[in-house]
Each structure stands twice: as structure tokens, then as C-alpha cells.
Amino acid sequence: MNQPNEPTATIGDTDRSLADLERDTWQQLSAALSQDKDGFKTMTLATSTNTGADARTVVLRQVDEVHKYLWFHTDARAEKVIQLEAHPNATLLLWDENRQVQLRLHIETRLHTDDYVADEHWENLWVGGRKSYLSERTPGSEQPAPYPGFPEHLGENLPSEQESKAGRINFAVIECRVLIMEYLHLSRKGQTRAQFQYEPVGKMVWLAP
Ligand SMILES: Cc1cc2nc3c(=O)[nH]c(=O)nc-3n(C[C@H](O)[C@H](O)[C@H](O)COP(=O)(O)O)c2cc1C
Incomplete structure (x- = not known):
């Protein structure tokens, strides 16, 4: 229940306070895990490099x-x-066309390769997902001819459970601790921009779009 006189933004047909928006957004991120077509299912990861910046979809x-x-x-x-x-702080950018919402997440990352976190994710990954970790060649390395990213004899087939195990050594999980979440909703009635800071202290504010 929102407090009387608490400022709210109209998102769709409902009035949302800062706390509502923050809660809704995290619930939508969780829900996206089981929805193939959800705009929040894919994210652009932007990183710093020694010479500038880089970005790609994950x-x-x-x-x-x-x-x-x-x-x-x-x-x-x-x-x-x-x-x-080299630069653990990065940004995740998400855009959901249906909701007309952009999220910009400032994150601190942590790499998991040979620990229980990576083991648990690997155990839950089906053989089709494991297939891309069977590449014998370093991702991004130059090749004399197109290379599919897994042993060529597999073709369109899935590896067996036993074959898929060879991919474990190449598998990594990146844990992203969200330091700041910035929310932007586009609407002809007016844009809604808000920032939710989690670290070093919790703070929620509306921002001018
Ligand atoms: C829709 C889509 C989803 C992708 N998902 C992932 C992913 O979850 N993890 C990943 O490492 N690469 C993923 N990729 C490939 C990356 O965008 C990128 O091309 C590749 O990882 C090499 O990036 P890097 O050289 O910056 O490491 C995905 C690409 C697309 C188009």
C-alpha cells in the first residue's frame, strides 16, 4: 500500500511508487528466466578494456x-x-520492447570456474547448452576456415551426456552483484526514470528523463 501523497508514476494502468517499481522489476527479471521471448532474457554486457570498451549479448x-x-x-x-x-565492474543493459522498459545495471562481477557455483549451474545445464562448451578452439581465435564452435563431427546432433562432460573445463559462471539499477519506462504520457542504489547504501530516487 502506497503512503498518502507518495509520488507515483503511471505504468500501464497502475500507479507505482519507487518501491513498487523496484519490486516489480526484480519480479519481472525472475519471471524472464522461464520465458523464451521475454525482453529481459537477453542482456548486453558492457565491459572496460585496457584500450576502451566492449559489449556483447549474454x-x-x-x-x-x-x-x-x-x-x-x-x-x-x-x-x-x-x-x-582486469576490470570487474561492468554494466548490463536490458531492453524489453513489450514493456517499453530499459534497465541499466551497474554491476560488480565475480568469476566462478571450478567451485560449487559453477558445478551447480553445469549440473542444471542440458546437453544442448553444454554443446557450446565443447569447442576445441579458443573463442575469438583466428581460424583458417569457418568453425562451428563444437567438434565438427557433432553437426546438428546433441552430444551424449558422457560426451558433454568434456565441456565442464571450459564452463564459467559470472556472478553479477547489482550496485545500482536504473529504470527507464517510455510512454507518450511521459517517461519514467528512477534509480535504485544498493551499494554502498540503499537509496531510491526519481530522475529527470
Ligand atoms: C542471443 C545471443 C545470446 C548469447 N548468449 C551468450 C551467453 O549467454 N554467454 C556468452 O558467453 N555468449 C553469448 N553470446 C555470444 C556473445 O554475444 C559473444 O559473441 C561471445 O560470447 C564472444 O564474446 P567475447 O569475445 O566478448 O567474450 C550470445 C549471443 C547472442 C546473439
């Missing part, structure tokens, strides 16, 4: 609404892992 794999963490998977040999090891 898939949202786990959400902790309470503690404000997200997780995605990658190949432990990928360029983004090298960049994140």
Missing part, C-alpha cells in the same frame, strides 16, 4: 531478487572473462 541464467544478484554463463577462455578479471 543470456540471463539466475536471479536473486532478495540479494540483488544476476548470473550468466560463458566460456572461461572468452575475451570478456579476461576483461572482467
Whole structure:
């Protein structure tokens, strides 16, 4: 229940306070995990490099609404892992066309390769997901001809459970602790922009769009 005179923004047909928006957004991130077509399912990960910046798409794999963490998977040999090891602070950018909402998440990352976090994600990954970790060649390395990213004999087939196990050594989980979440909703009635800071202290504010 919103407090009397508490400022609210109209999102769709409902009036939302800052606390409502924050809660709704984390619930939507959690819900996106089980929805293939949800705009929050894929995220652009922007990283710092020694010479500038880089960006690429990654898939949202786990959400902790309470503690404000997200997780995605990658190949432990990928360029983004090298960049994140040197510069652990990064940004995740999400856009949901249906909701007309952009999220900009300032994150602090942590790499998991040979610990229980990576083990747990690996155990829950189906063989089709494991297939991309079977690449014998370093991601991003130059090749004399197109290479599919997994042993060529597999073709369109899935690896067996036994074959898929060889991918574990290349598998990494990136844990993203959200420090700040910035929310932007586009509407002809007016844009809504708000910032939710979690670290170093909790703070919620409306921002001019
Ligand atoms: C829709 C889509 C989803 C993707 N999901 C992932 C992902 O979850 N993890 C990942 O490492 N790469 C993913 N990729 C590939 C990356 O965008 C990128 O091309 C690759 O990881 C190499 O990036 P890097 O050289 O910066 O490490 C995805 C690409 C697309 C188009």
C-alpha cells in the first residue's frame, strides 16, 4: 500500500511508487528466466578494456531478487572473462520492447570456474547448452576456415551426456552483484526514470528523463 501523497508514476494502468517499481522489476527479471521471448532474457554486457570498451549479448541464467544478484554463463577462455578479471565492474543493459522498459545495471562481477557455483549451474545445464562448451578452439581465435564452435563431427546432433562432460573445463559462471539499477519506462504520457542504489547504501530516487 502506497503512503498518502507518495509520488507515483503511471505504468500501464497502475500507479507505482519507487518501491513498487523496484519490486516489480526484480519480479519481472525472475519471471524472464522461464520465458523464451521475454525482453529481459537477453542482456548486453558492457565491459572496460585496457584500450576502451566492449559489449556483447549474454543470456540471463539466475536471479536473486532478495540479494540483488544476476548470473550468466560463458566460456572461461572468452575475451570478456579476461576483461572482467582486469576490470570487474561492468554494466548490463536490458531492453524489453513489450514493456517499453530499459534497465541499466551497474554491476560488480565475480568469476566462478571450478567451485560449487559453477558445478551447480553445469549440473542444471542440458546437453544442448553444454554443446557450446565443447569447442576445441579458443573463442575469438583466428581460424583458417569457418568453425562451428563444437567438434565438427557433432553437426546438428546433441552430444551424449558422457560426451558433454568434456565441456565442464571450459564452463564459467559470472556472478553479477547489482550496485545500482536504473529504470527507464517510455510512454507518450511521459517517461519514467528512477534509480535504485544498493551499494554502498540503499537509496531510491526519481530522475529527470
Ligand atoms: C542471443 C545471443 C545470446 C548469447 N548468449 C551468450 C551467453 O549467454 N554467454 C556468452 O558467453 N555468449 C553469448 N553470446 C555470444 C556473445 O554475444 C559473444 O559473441 C561471445 O560470447 C564472444 O564474446 P567475447 O569475445 O566478448 O567474450 C550470445 C549471443 C547472442 C546473439
